[in-house]
Amino acid sequence: MxxxxxxxxxxxxxxxxxxxxxxxxxxxxxxxxxxxxxxxxxxxxxxxxxxxxxxxxxxxxxxxxxxxxxxxxxxxxxxxxxxxxxxxxxxxxxxxxxxxxxxxxxxxxxxxxxxxxxxxxxxxxxxxxxxxxxxxxxxxxxxxxxxxxxxxxxxxxxxxxxxxxxxxxxxxxxxxxxxxxxxxxxxxxxxxxxxxxxxxPRKSDPAVRDSFFRELREGFSEVLSRGWVLNSIAVFTVSNLAFAALNVIGPALFFQQTDGALKWGVLLAALNIGTVVGNLTALRWKPNRTIFAARIVEIAQVPLFISIAADAPLLLTVSAALVAGIGISLPDALWYSTLQEQLPENVISRVASYDWLGSLALRPIGYSVSATIASGLGEAGTIMLGGLAILLTRVIGAMHPSVHALDRRYSTESAAPAASNE
The missing domain is CATH 1.20.1250.20 (MFS general substrate transporter like domains)
Structure with a gap:
């Protein structure tokens, strides 16, 4: 044993x-x-x-x-x-x-x-x-x-x-x-x-280098030509908007409670612990349909939004935060490994830059509009809306044909040069 x-x-x-x-x-x-x-x-x-x-x-x-x-x-x-x-x-x-x-x-x-x-x-x-x-x-x-x-x-x-x-x-x-x-x-x-x-390994330089803007367009074309890439960037963007709103509205809800700051800190700690658990899981679990599995696991983020919006007992909310952490980090590992497995080596960083842009560019918008939305829907309603947006985009994303078709066992992309362990 x-x-x-x-x-x-x-x-x-x-x-x-x-x-x-x-x-x-x-x-x-x-x-x-x-x-x-x-x-x-x-x-x-x-x-x-x-x-x-x-x-x-x-x-x-x-x-x-x-x-x-x-x-x-x-x-x-x-x-x-x-x-x-x-x-x-x-x-x-x-x-x-x-x-x-x-x-x-x-x-x-x-x-x-x-x-x-x-x-x-x-x-x-x-x-x-x-x-x-x-x-x-x-x-x-x-x-x-x-x-x-x-x-x-x-x-x-x-x-x-x-x-x-x-x-x-x-x-x-x-x-x-x-x-x-x-x-x-x-x-x-x-x-x-x-x-x-x-x-x-040294990259092979092309005989004729394309212009900067042509290479930028090629990166965007790589995103558009693979439905599962565009699908993933879109759902990640929705999650970032939802969590941005949660980071603004969540503390406001907990501020109204006794020991609210302590409770919010415990919740964030549980979320971080969940990301550790998710990464440890990714070390062992290797599904063949990686992006489909990612879309399903990402649904684990939703209970956190529902429990906070519904003012659920602290133990239930902390448990939901732990599960949400798994729903964040495990799909991330599946996503990055799929990018590296499926894309040609010379376009990975350009495609990744669009992913980073979708993740970072709209986050400030989420911070700024969350209060405006809360003025109409209420604080709990705004958080519930974020959870429903994550759920809806994951269900639709999992149904996309390119997500179903992607299977790491049948990748046509050649493996990267084997790294030496010397």
Whole structure:
């Protein structure tokens, strides 16, 4: 029994036996830690230096706008160049930006224009990093291990998402926001140094390079030509809008309750634990009809919205949050592995950039319109509407012919070059 359990454990974590993936995993883990430290340290640092919520809003906007604008640009360049080098450069820029911002806060010589400029640079670098990171995995593990590899990468994001804000808070309280941002910058520097050691198969350069805008259109054509890709991006966009509304309206509902802040915190913790469980499940469960399975599992997000809207008992709501976390992270692992299995290697980052755009661009819209919708439907009605939207899009999405037809056993896409485990 012990030997059998040991064999299952090795199978689940098999990607870590490949040296290229070990380096990718270590680098992206460092980057994820930095990304979870930054929001808390930045927010409290700017508020302490300026005392102005408007200044904080300006800084967050200065980061978000170029992130959205340059995602598609980042996707094109990640398909053109070495994805490892795109990520390395982005990490180096982010390290310099965070260390500069931390040093500025420590000096007390804070200028809003300088903060805005640093945030614009950081948002742009992140826009290049995301599409490149999605495409890199296909070059670091064999095709049959892509799902486990994506689950492991997502697992680090889940764990960091749960512990990072707490660690950032401890750093801000103990050493100050400036030093916390410098520590944040060092995590990006560590990632860049690790990526320097990563060797992946070199891309073959075409004899004649198409124009930038032609390659951008080719990426969009790849999205349109595969119904399951367009289907997935559409349903992810709906979920992001629904969860954006939940993040605005949910606290307002709990604020009216005794110990509402504590209850909301417990709910978010359960949601994060659920994402960990979902990623662990993805290490073992490998359905053949991946996107169909993803659409079905995503329905697990719906009970959370219903329980909050119905003011269900806390235990039931927390249980629904745990299940919702599984309904978020498990489909993500299936989605990314399917992209990498089914798409040609030279278009993955461009397609991924449209996915990232759908996920990030409309989230601010969800934040802004949720209060308006709540003024008409009420807070509970708005949350219920979000849950029903997720349910409806998943049912319709699961019925799409391209979703039914997609089966990883019959993929015609050739496997990525096998990664060495030396």
């Amino acid at each position: 012990t030997r059998q359990a040991s064999g299952k454990f090795r199978t689940m974590f098999a990607p870590l036996s490949h040296h290229p993936f070990q380096l990718q995993f270590a680098a992206q883990s460092a980057t994820v830690i930095g990304s979870t430290l930054s929001p808390v340290a930045l927010s409290f640092g700017i508020l302490a230096a300026t005392g102005s919520p408007a200044a904080l809003g300006m800084a967050l906007t200065a980061y978000a706008v170029p992130l959205v604008i340059f995602l598609l640009v980042g996707g094109v360049w990640a398909d053109r160049l070495s994805r490892q080098r795109v990520m390395l450069t982005a990490d180096a820029v982010l390290a310099l930006a965070q260390i500069t911002l931390g040093t500025m806060l420590l000096s007390g010589n804070v200028h809003l224009w300088a903060i805005a400029l640093i945030q614009v640079v950081s948002g742009t670098a992140t826009a290049f990093y995301h599409p490149a990171s999605t495409g890199l995995t296909k070059s670091t593990v064999p095709r049959e291990l892509l799902q486990q590899a994506n689950a492991l990468l997502s697992l680090t994001r889940s764990i960091a998402g749960s512990t990072g804000p707490l660690l950032a808070s401890v750093l801000v309280v103990s050493i100050g926001s400036g030093w916390a941002l410098i520590a944040d910058g060092m995590t990006f520097a560590a990632s860049a140094l690790i990526l320097r050691r990563l060797a992946v």
